[in-house]
Amino acid sequence: MKKINDISKFTVWIIAILLILLGLIYSISHTVKTKYSDFHKLDIDSVNQIVLYEFKFKGRCDSIILSENQCKRFIINWNYSFPVGPCKFIPKYTLCVKMKNGQSRSLRINGRVIKEQNDFGYEFLLGDRFYESIWNGRDKDLPASQSNKCCKQ
Secondary structure, three states: OHHHHHHHHHHHHHHHHHHHHHHHHHHHHHHHHHHHOOOOOOOHHHEEEEEEEEEOHHHOEEEEEOOHHHHHHHHHHHHOOEEEEEOOOOOOEEEEEEEOOOOEEEEEEEOOEEEOOOOEEEEOOOOHHHHHHHHOOOOOOOOOEEEOOOOOO
8 A cells, every 4th residue: 555655646746847847848938939029020011122131251242122022022921920939040141121111120031030139030931042033033023223232230
C-alpha cells in the first residue's frame, strides 16, 4: 500500500510541475507577442510612393520607385504577412513607404522576412522573388523610375 501512495504522490508532483511549466511558457509567449510585435497594416489609399533600396559596398546604394501595380501587390501581401518571431539578419533591401500625410515607414528585408521598428520579423508571402524580379527587370510592370540616391534616414 505504501508503494501506491508513493507513486500517486510522484504523479501529482509531475502533473503540478507540468502545469507550472505550461503556464510559464504561455505567459512568456504572450509577452513576446505583445511586447515585440509592431505589425501595422498599410492602407492602399494612404500610400503615396514606395521606394526599394539595395545597399552596395562602401555606402553606395541603388533605388527603384515601385509602379502603382507593384505598390498594390506589395501592400496586399504585406497585409497578409504573418509573424515569425524575433530574428536577426543583415538587410539586403530597405523599403521606404512614403505616406500621403508626409510620414514614412522603413522596412528592412532579407529573403522572406521583413522587419520594421525592431527585430520582430514577418514572413512576406512573395519572398525574394518579388524584389529580385523588380531589380532584374523581369517584373511585368516596369518601375516608375530609377535613381542612385539613397533615402535619408
